[in-house]
Amino acid sequence: MNQSMRIAFRNVGRQKKRTVLLAGAVGLGFFIITLSGSLLGGIAASARKNFSAAFGGHLYFSGSVVSDRGSEIAVMADPGPLESVLAAHARDIASIHRRSGTSGTLIFGTRELRQTLTGVDFGREPDFAGGLRIVSGSLDGLSEPGALVLPEDAAERLGVRTGEAVLFRASTVHGQRNVTELVLIATYEGQSSFGVSAGYAGLGTVNSLLGLGPEEFQTLNVWLRDDRAIDAAAGRILADLAGKVPVEPREDEDPMKRMAERLLGGSGPRSVGDGEGWEGTRYGLTTLNDLMAQFTSILSIADALSFWVFLILLSITMVGILNSYRMVMVERTAEIGTLRALGLQKGGVRDIFLWEALFVSLYGALAGLAAALAVMALSRAAVLPGGTVLSFFLDSGRLPFSVDPIETVRNLVLLCAASLAAVSFPARAAARLPPAAALRAAY
Amino acid sequence: MAILQLSDVHKTYPLGKTEVHAVRGVSLEIQKGDFVSIAGPSGSGKSTILNLIGCIDRPSGGSVRLGGVDTAKLSDRELTRLRHRVLGFIFQSFNLIPVLDVYENVEFPLLLGREVPKPAERRERVGRLIREVGLETWTRHKANELSGGQRQRVAIARALVTRPEVVLADEPTANLDSATGESILALMQAMNREFGTTFVFSTHDARIVDLADHVVRLKDGRIAEEFRRGGAA
Amino acid sequence: MRLRTFAAAALVLASFLRAAPLAAQASGTPDFKALLAAVDGRTNFRASDFSARLTLVSEDPSKGTETRSVRVFRRDRADTLLLLVLKPESELGQGYLRVDDSLWFYDPESRKFTHSSVKENFQGTDAKNSDFGLSSLAEDYAVAAHGEGRLGAHETWILDLKARHDETAYASRKVWITKKDGLLLKSEDYSLSGRLLRTAYYTSYARVGSSLICDRFTYVDALVAGKKTSVLMEEISLRPVPDEVFTKAYVERVNR
Ligand SMILES: Nc1ncnc2c1ncn2[C@@H]1O[C@H](COP(=O)(O)OP(=O)(O)O)[C@@H](O)[C@H]1O
Numbered sequence: 001m002n003q004s005m006r007i008a009f010r011n012v013g014r015q016k017k018r019t020v021l022l023a024g025a026v027g028l029g030f031f032i033i034t035l036s037g038s039l040l041g042g043i044a045a046s047a048r049k050n051f052s053a054a055f056g057g058h059l060y061f062s063g064s065v066v067s068d069r070g071s072e073i074a075v076m077a078d079p080g081p082l083e084s085v086l087a088a089h090a091r092d093i094a095s096i097h098r099r100s101g102t103s104g105t106l107i108f109g110t111r112e113l114r115q116t117l118t119g120v121d122f123g124r125e126p127d128f129a130g131g132l133r134i135v136s137g138s139l140d141g142l143s144e145p146g147a148l149v150l151p152e153d154a155a156e157r158l159g160v161r162t163g164e165a166v167l168f169r170a171s172t173v174h175g176q177r178n179v180t181e182l183v184l185i186a187t188y189e190g191q192s193s194f195g196v197s198a199g200y201a202g203l204g205t206v207n208s209l210l211g212l213g214p215e216e217f218q219t220l221n222v223w224l225r226d227d228r229a230i231d232a233a234a235g236r237i238l239a240d241l242a243g244k245v246p247v248e249p250r251e252d253e254d255p256m257k258r259m260a261e262r263l264l265g266g267s268g269p270r271s272v273g274d275g276e277g278w279e280g281t282r283y284g285l286t287t288l289n290d291l292m293a294q295f296t297s298i299l300s301i302a303d304a305l306s307f308w309v310f311l312i313l314l315s316i317t318m319v320g321i322l323n324s325y326r327m328v329m330v331e332r333t334a335e336i337g338t339l340r341a342l343g344l345q346k347g348g349v350r351d352i353f354l355w356e357a358l359f360v361s362l363y364g365a366l367a368g369l370a371a372a373l374a375v376m377a378l379s380r381a382a383v384l385p386g387g388t389v390l391s392f393f394l395d396s397g398r399l400p401f402s403v404d405p406i407e408t409v410r411n412l413v414l415l416c417a418a419s420l421a422a423v424s425f426p427a428r429a430a431a432r433l434p435p436a437a438a439l440r441a442a443y
Numbered sequence: 444m445a446i447l448q449l450s451d452v453h454k455t456y457p458l459g460k461t462e463v464h465a466v467r468g469v470s471l472e473i474q475k476g477d478f479v480s481i482a483g484p485s486g487s488g489k490s491t492i493l494n495l496i497g498c499i500d501r502p503s504g505g506s507v508r509l510g511g512v513d514t515a516k517l518s519d520r521e522l523t524r525l526r527h528r529v530l531g532f533i534f535q536s537f538n539l540i541p542v543l544d545v546y547e548n549v550e551f552p553l554l555l556g557r558e559v560p561k562p563a564e565r566r567e568r569v570g571r572l573i574r575e576v577g578l579e580t581w582t583r584h585k586a587n588e589l590s591g592g593q594r595q596r597v598a599i600a601r602a603l604v605t606r607p608e609v610v611l612a613d614e615p616t617a618n619l620d621s622a623t624g625e626s627i628l629a630l631m632q633a634m635n636r637e638f639g640t641t642f643v644f645s646t647h648d649a650r651i652v653d654l655a656d657h658v659v660r661l662k663d664g665r666i667a668e669e670f671r672r673g674g675a676a
Numbered sequence: 677m678r679l680r681t682f683a684a685a686a687l688v689l690a691s692f693l694r695a696a697p698l699a700a701q702a703s704g705t706p707d708f709k710a711l712l713a714a715v716d717g718r719t720n721f722r723a724s725d726f727s728a729r730l731t732l733v734s735e736d737p738s739k740g741t742e743t744r745s746v747r748v749f750r751r752d753r754a755d756t757l758l759l760l761v762l763k764p765e766s767e768l769g770q771g772y773l774r775v776d777d778s779l780w781f782y783d784p785e786s787r788k789f790t791h792s793s794v795k796e797n798f799q800g801t802d803a804k805n806s807d808f809g810l811s812s813l814a815e816d817y818a819v820a821a822h823g824e825g826r827l828g829a830h831e832t833w834i835l836d837l838k839a840r841h842d843e844t845a846y847a848s849r850k851v852w853i854t855k856k857d858g859l860l861l862k863s864e865d866y867s868l869s870g871r872l873l874r875t876a877y878y879t880s881y882a883r884v885g886s887s888l889i890c891d892r893f894t895y896v897d898a899l900v901a902g903k904k905t906s907v908l909m910e911e912i913s914l915r916p917v918p919d920e921v922f923t924k925a926y927v928e929r930v931n932r
């Protein structure tokens with residue numbers, strides 16, 4: 001073992017109070033960055049999971065055709081080319097679902113409520129029921145025509161109970177007004193504000209409301225195997241589609257608005273401008289990342305902010321390390337002279353300081369990490385009240401934490417580098433002490 | 444053959460705007476195996492001379508030759524290596540490494556060189572020296588658990604572990620009571636006889652000077668008197 | 677949002693003003709298509725400008741009753757329109773200006789115009805594209821069946837209208853048109869699923885110049901019991917409106 005390292009290792013325990021203070025400061029910084037980084041990472045992951053569940057997938061392919069009268073009609077008239085391209089990307093894809101959907105007004109007695117309604121092909125999606133956390137009623141009659149499942153808060157606001165009939169008013173894909181009677185069979189734990197949590201009904205039911213045939217649909221929702229690879233997969237699939245079929249340009253539009261228009265519909269078709277038209281089905285793609293872009297950017301701001309806090313704490317700690325080791329140098333001058341007389345080179349003296357700061361930082365980081373993990377474990381015990389938008393960012397009502405090992409290692413490396421940089425000044429000063437003068441210092 | 448040669452060595456220290464002339468033209472030869480005392484009152488330049496011999500300081504004038512090498516031409520790195528290879532040190536305040544125990548303190552210099560002896564050889568050498576200085580029951584104790592005399596014994600073992608040609612001891616007994624001081628010096632003398640190691644120690648205690656076979660008496664940075672005793676080489 | 681909702685509703689109403697009468701056909705079974713075309717023709721003032729002050733009273737069982745007042749300027753031949761809110765006080769000065777296929781909403785608080793395309797739909801309202809276009813009963817609907825009956829004191833034709841294409845606002849309608857003057861008195865508007873969505877009553881006509889214009893009408897929501905909107909139109913004028921009225925500068929200035 002390196003002699004400098006050994007002495008440094010022992011030196012850490014020499015001035016316990018100082019070590020505890022320095023390591024504590026380092027640990028606090030590491031605790032904060034680990035906790036906040038893990039929380040933000042966890043929130044991002046939870047949001048991705050919860051929003052993809054609410055929107056029903058990661059990629060939402062919409063189709064539209066131009067009507068005789070020049071309106072853009074939201075229907076996947078010819079899914080063939082898209083389906084064959086998706087088949088070629090089967091390795092990325094976990095499952096594909098056919099959906100129709102609209103946004104309209106629920107009417108119960110004299111109460112009205114805006115609500116999105118998604119048509120699900122329950123026959124082809126036997127797993128669907130398992131994904132909802134039912135609050136009241138049951139999903140037994142799910143495949144009955146007119147059966148409706150609503151987010152609990154929407155049912156509450158309308159004052160409707162399971163077994164009761166409600167009206168749903170919306171427009172057909174052509175823009176004609178329509179209304180249908182639905183029977184609420186169940187409510188689930190969801191959040192209907194902002195149109196995030198949809199009501200669910202059979203695909204046929206929604207289609208007839210939209211003026212579509214029973215087997216038609218509007219979107220193909222794709223679940224990917226890896227929800228972190230959404231953009232990559234979207235890019236590859238779009239690249240394969242482009243050239244073969246008309247594809248809607250993705251860049252220029254506000255994705256939230258496009259989502260509202262194309263997927264949630266509810267307000268009738270848009271007129272296609274002169275020279276803007278296309279033949280057959282034009283495909284559009286919206287991704288979960290598009291929809292979450294705003295949220296993601298808020299998260300990354302928070303992430304950057306907590307990183308800055310970490311850097312500030314780090315620089316304060318570095319000043320502490322710098323000053324502490326200046327003092328250490330003075331206290332141990334005679335010892336340094338002794339080591340030099342015994343044959344330790346300048347570099348050896350410097351290394352003792354470097355190692356010592358490194359050990360203190362590692363101890364601190366380890367303590368900070370342990371504290372952060374402990375807090376995370378403790379927070380698992382606390383279940384926050386559900387039924388708010390907040391629950392979309394939680395993991396089953398709990399604060400979601402997800403420790404990113406790469407980020408943790410990055411922070412650790414950063415921390416160690418900063419400590420080494422800070423201690424390098426007193427370390428070099430100690431190395432440069434002339435041995436004779438150092439030895440003359442009182443031991 | 445002279446293991447140590449000082450010729451017309453001067454050392455001045457800056458002191459404010461003036462200088463302190465601590466050593467003023469000392470010429471000296473020390474033979475291999477000598478048991479040398481550098482004697483003189485406080486401030487006479489003993490420590491300065493020892494530092495110059497020990498290559499932990501450089502002369503302002505004149506030359507110091509150690510084992511035939513002119514130390515003036517060496518870099519800090521080379522001087523450090525020379526110290527490690529040729530010299531052993533004993534200090535007035537013992538200067539043990541506080542975080543190491545007795546065994547580790549003695550072993551420490553062995554681990555610093557470019558060629559570190561094998562563990563078995565290290566164990567053998569360290570163990571033998573610890574026995575020689577009579578501390579075999581104290582090997583796992585730290586310096587602060589030892590008495591002054593015990594600490595200086597550890598220092599002697601540490602100074603000898605690399606089998607140096609010269610051991611330098613700056614007032615090794617000054618912080619000890621006289622009985623302990625005498626036993627320490629007796630131990631040094633025994634080592635000198637046993638291993639043939641050259642010892643150079645400074646002191647201002649006349650009784651201890653008597654134990655040396657080569658005495659150099661300093662006064663105001665100059666040699667006031669130098670003599671060898673009883674047919675020594 | 678509420679403001680825009682209101683303005684959009686007012687737009688709908690403004691276009692329904694276009695339902696106004698013309699001379700009736702002779703006895704026997706008239707040419708119903710011509711009858712509808714006449715209804716369309718009289719609601720679209722292609723020959724002159726149009727202005728009026730509207731008072732809207734909306735009754736909603738959950739929101740209560742709200743009264744609003746709006747001034748309307750129309751120039752149908754150029755497809756331009758200006759709505760200025762007069763009441764309530766809190767919305768005074770808001771304006772909706774349609775020029776060159778663009779729809780601008782003016783908010784006096786921020787003193788800014790926000791743009792939205794005419795093709796777009798208004799969030800939170802049932803307003804349809806077709807509501808903003810010119811009335812086109814004759815073009816959009818075919819008469820599937822006809823009958824006769826009295827409506828109050830009036831002898832009327834009762835026509836079942838079926839949409840000729842699927843982009844009309846309503847899949848079918850039932851309209852009551854007076855035999856004597858060809859005035860639209862009542863309309864029942866049905867969803868694609870065949871359910872009655874609302875009933876419109878055109879209860880009073882005023883003579884303006886040589887034509888009769890409906891100045892009092894009520895929409896009764898058929899899905900939400902007790903929900904209805906009544907509109908009273910006063911100060912109707914077919915005199916030319918100065919060109920500068922249909923400009924942003926005017927909207928900004930008039931509110932100061
Ligand atoms: N680093 C120094 N700076 C200034 N003066 C010094 C320094 N070291 C020693 N001296 C002076 O040099 C003289 C000799 O000192 P030293 O060699 O320590 O004597 P001794 O060891 O015999 O007591 C003394 O006057 C001392 O004050």
Ligand SMILES: [Mg+2]
Binds near residue numbers: 489490491613614
């Ligand atoms: Mg001295």
